[in-house]
Amino acid sequence: MTTTTAPRSSAPRRSSSRLSPPPPRQHRRLNVQRTLTSVVVALIVVVQVYPLAWLFLTSVRTEQDFANGDPFGLPTGFTLENYSRAFSTGNLALNILNSFIVTSGAIVLIVVLGMMAAYALQVLGFRGSKFVRGLFLIGIVVPVQIALVPLFIDYAAVNLLDTYQSIIIPLAGFSLPMSIFLFSSFYEYIPRETYEAASLDGAGPYRIFAQITFPLSLNTIVTVVMVNSIFIWNDFIFANTFVLSDGLKTIPLGLQNYIGAMGKVDWTATFAAVCVSITPLLLAFLVLNKAMIYGLSSGGSKG
């Protein structure tokens, strides 16, 4: 990792100094500084990531090893038995399916409605658009907890409690403003002339949206999808409040069941379940790493 690259980068310089005059003092100081920086960064990263490595190691330990062993030690044996126990006690597969349904439902709403609102606000324009923007800004600052009691009462009144929609609606609603702002800040950069030319050719607002704005939005769509997927996949508070039956539980709720279901917590199996539950998102994150990092840093600085 970083510690191993640092000495390697300084090695050729040392050998070349034998041929050329010795480097000025400042260079050597810079090298020391750089190595030190690498070491510090490596240490911070180890502290940051070690809990996750430990989580995985525990999930392949035997139960006795976990009970007696040193938490910093390597597992004495490798076993997948925890995983089979995790699948047989819980409803992991169903939980993952539910999470997929909720996440894709909310994401579709966020992307489609976000583009539509941004198109109306930024491209079409209308009197009072400033006011509407202000309304959407509220959703970014206000904490989600304010909606829990009213939505619970409203859902009970229209029989929506304990449905997929009951989680999808608030998740999409609270993520919509950020999506609208990301799309509108991108639409600002589409040149006016493009639209004017299309209008002269007789294209109406719907055709312009379908044939110009939408195809140009693809990159922003990727950003919006990825940033929101993380938060929606991991949502706990809405699911915990509005979903009661086991058949609809998403991954976070399913995991929570591992404590109650077994009385005495079966930690190695629980950690195996945790590992399974984080795998889909982790894989997506590692594969789409570059795009996601880009999305997260630009999403934050634009918000």
Added chain:
Amino acid sequence: MLPNRSRLSVLIFLVPPLLLYAVAVLLPILQSLFLSFFQWDGVTDMQFVGLGNYVYLLTGDTVFWTAFLNTLGYLVICLILQLGGALLVASLLTMLRRGRELVKTLYLLPAVISTVAIAFLFQRIYSLEPAGLLNRALELIGLGGLQTAWLSDVSTVLAAVSIPEGWRFTGLYMLIIYAALLAVPQELEEAAKLDGASWWQTFWRIKFPHIRPVWITTTIIATTYALRGFDIPYLLTNGGPGQASELLTTYMYKTAFTSTDYGYASTIAVFVVIECLVAVGLILLLLRRKADA
């Protein structure tokens, strides 16, 4: 504005998103405001109490004040870890020659993991019997005397439930600040170095003013997110032992769904919203004014 647009086309694009937003966000906010003036358990008739809930909240409810102070403590710990940690790692990262992408990826990893998984993880990290990672690490470096059951010790529990939240998102803020630091023009930095400025001077006088707008945004995001923090304290301790790790959000949740006191819970929720708005206002006031000075 598009030349050929009609009023109808604006409505067709605007109404569906606005409808969802109204149902999910705007209406509930108004309902909460409305409910906060009533006493209601969801079953019997609603009873109008005027400002009664607010008066009790501010003058009679000791749990509320404990929760409020805990929330401030939670906020401070989260901000130190998230913003301080982010700034530190981001500026160290700009000095690295290689491995920047790897560090960014690894540092961001915890942000991908659900709060329930994190709660399980930290329950084991803090465990005393058998010794979890933290207590074992203390023993290894010779500080075994400091071992304690971090989650049931009244004096440590608030920090113990705040740290996972800080740890989780520090990578996210690091990415944002790192991107801002990279955008600082190299010439400025080099000119300062030629003039004999130290590393520290270069950082505070040149780099930091340059990233101030991003710093303000990041502070606002981190603060509002910390103020709405709920999952980890709720899952790890449910506010306990006693009220030692009770936050306003967990208190509100329990008032609503354990004591089914919808009216009073809405009052607490309204207070949390006001608290967020005040915090954003304060940040803008303090950080902007410094920029002018």
